[in-house]
Amino acid sequence: DIQMTQSPSSLSASVGDRVTITCRASQDISNSLAWFRHQPGKAPKSLIYAASTLQSGVPSKFSGSGSGTDFTLTISSLQPEDFATYYCQQYNSYPLTFGGGTKVEIK
Amino acid sequence: QVQLQESGPGLVKPSDTLSLTCAVSDYSITSSNWWGWIRQPPGKGLEWIGYIHYSGSTYYNPSLKSRVTMSVDTSKNQFSLKVNSVTAVDTAVYYCARKPSGNLYSFDLWGQGTMVTVSS
Numbered sequence: 001d002i003q004m005t006q007s008p009s010s011l012s013a014s015v016g017d018r019v020t021i022t023c024r025a026s027q028d029i030s031n032s033l034a035w036f037r038h039q040p041g042k043a044p045k046s047l048i049y050a051a052s053t054l055q056s057g058v059p060s061k062f063s064g065s066g067s068g069t070d071f072t073l074t075i076s077s078l079q080p081e082d083f084a085t086y087y088c089q090q091y092n093s094y095p096l097t098f099g100g101g102t103k104v105e106i107k
Numbered sequence: 108q109v110q111l112q113e114s115g116p117g118l119v120k121p122s123d124t125l126s127l128t129c130a131v132s133d134y135s136i137t138s139s140n141w142w143g144w145i146r147q148p149p150g151k152g153l154e155w156i157g158y159i160h161y162s163g164s165t166y167y168n169p170s171l172k173s174r175v176t177m178s179v180d181t182s183k184n185q186f187s188l189k190v191n192s193v194t195a196v197d198t199a200v201y202y203c204a205r206k207p208s209g210n211l212y213s214f215d216l217w218g219q220g221t222m223v224t225v226s227s
Binding site for chain 1: 152153154155169204211213214215217219
């Protein structure tokens with residue numbers, strides 16, 4: 001199975017801050033990488049697929065980059081709804097696997 | 108708007124079968140998509156269980172394959188998950204999700220999730 005490692009596991013930030021989350025795959029996954037935001041009690045929300053393509057309706061403050069084994073998610077200006085847990089997920093090969101999550105908390 | 112809603116018993120006894128349904132609203136389940144299940148045990152990460160196409164084709168996580176069955180009911184526009192011989196390790200929040208067909212895409216829409224506890 002492909003292991004997905006996210007860092008950091010948590011971070012504290014303020015409204016308006018720019019934050020970057022990284023995700024590393026244990027082997028080459030090309031650009032088969034998705035990012036999700038999960039607020040407690042809500043349905044996870046798809047943000048990005050194919051490493052850098054925004055899902056329809058997702059604001060441009062979110063951006064993704066990377067290919068191969070190293071990927072990043074950047075949020076350019078944190079808003080209250082962005083304080084949540086973020087997950088990466090590879091879909092290059094079965095079984096599909098997720099990173100352990102990065103919890104973004106209010107400083 | 109398109110919505111996915113999980114339903115099923117919140118408590119299942121050990122060795123019994125866990126059965127969940129995901130109702131899809133405002134979207135035809137026979138459209139070109141795969142319909143999946145993902146779970147998250149308390150305090151742990153997300154685990155992909157598998158997904159099914161309305162035609163009946165399936166992909167299951169090998170770690171669960173021997174105990175999992177997925178099915179689609181096109182007349183009710185819903186799909187289902189069964190996990191047999193459950194134990195405490197199957198206690199989790201279970202999510203259903205949609206994955207557009209094609210290698211470019213992953214899950215684009217999720218349900219809110221339903222908590223299932225395995226306990227006597």
